[in-house]
Amino acid sequence: MSKKKNQLNHLAIIMDGNGRWAKKRHQPRVFGHREGMDNVERITLAADELGIKVLTLYAFSTENWARPKEEVAYLMNLPVRFFDKYMPTLMENNVKVNIMGYLDELPPKTYDIVQRSMAETANNTGLVLNFAFNYGSRREITSAMKELGGLIEAGALSSEDITEDLISKHLMTARFGPYSDPDLLIRTSGEQRISNFLLWQIAYSELAFSPKAWPDFNEDDLKMFVENYQTRNRRFGKV
Numbered sequence: 161m162s163k164k165k166n167q168l169n170h171l172a173i174i175m176d177g178n179g180r181w182a183k184k185r186h187q188p189r190v191f192g193h194r195e196g197m198d199n200v201e202r203i204t205l206a207a208d209e210l211g212i213k214v215l216t217l218y219a220f221s222t223e224n225w226a227r228p229k230e231e232v233a234y235l236m237n238l239p240v241r242f243f244d245k246y247m248p249t250l251m252e253n254n255v256k257v258n259i260m261g262y263l264d265e266l267p268p269k270t271y272d273i274v275q276r277s278m279a280e281t282a283n284n285t286g287l288v289l290n291f292a293f294n295y296g297s298r299r300e301i302t303s304a305m306k307e308l309g310g311l312i313e314a315g316a317l318s319s320e321d322i323t324e325d326l327i328s329k330h331l332m333t334a335r336f337g338p339y340s341d342p343d344l345l346i347r348t349s350g351e352q353r354i355s356n357f358l359l360w361q362i363a364y365s366e367l368a369f370s371p372k373a374w375p376d377f378n379e380d381d382l383k384m385f386v387e388n389y390q391t392r393n394r395r396f397g398k399v
């Protein structure tokens with residue numbers, strides 16, 4: 161009798177290894193970021209083919225501002241490059257783009273393109289491509305606590321009303337539908353760290369690590385990880 165398959169609805173990826181990938185090719189780090197950007201489109205379409213409903217990608221963390229200013233400037237322009245190149249394909253594939261993070265801290269050009277892209281794809285009903293952009297999980301949780309604290313101070317909420325579900329609803333991931341907790345988190349490039357990504361949301365997620373740098377992570381690698389996930393025995397904290 162075939163083993164029950166887990167349905168993978170929400171996949172999250174920490175797309176690591178771009179700088180080292182470029183260095184190995186005697187190229188500047190930004191060459192790896194550019195290759196990595198093209199791979200985002202490839203893996204988005206592959207995820208859609210595999211029936212994944214939400215794909216959350218860690219594009220820029222709140223800690224990344226500490227990188228050299230030239231690199232930050234390049235990264236801030238990647239969304240512009242990405243949508244210039246791929247918006248037609250995203251529309252053809254009915255992909256809905258969501259960007260979560262502290263967007264009001266972005267340079268105006270970056271802020272505009274992310275807002276426009278969400279608006280342009282808002283009526284799409286296919287795969288949700290969710291970029292975590294200027295995102296940090298501890299800051300996200302802190303913001304949620306401040307919101308709930310404000311509701312209590314305003315008399316709109318009692319501390320008794322605070323539940324795990326209510327906290328989840330105040331996190332950034334709550335804005336894009338029922339699959340807000342990832343079923344599987346993949347990190348590329350061999351590092352086995354979470355790096356302040358979706359700390360609350362991955363409480364019961366399966367974790368998987370690829371030795372490949374993000375630019376080399378291809379459709380076959382994704383299919384292998386998804387098939388492996390489907391055979392795993394999900395516990396959700398139970399025995």
Ligand SMILES: Cc1cc(N2CCCCCC2)n2ncc(-c3ccc(F)cc3)c2n1
Nearest residue numbers: 175193196197200219220235238239242291
């Ligand atoms: C900062 C950054 C870095 C970035 N890399 C490529 C992927 C690997 C990670 C580092 C470099 N990519 N790739 C796509 C985007 C993006 C972000 C928001 C958006 F609305 C559309 C596209 C991106 N953003």
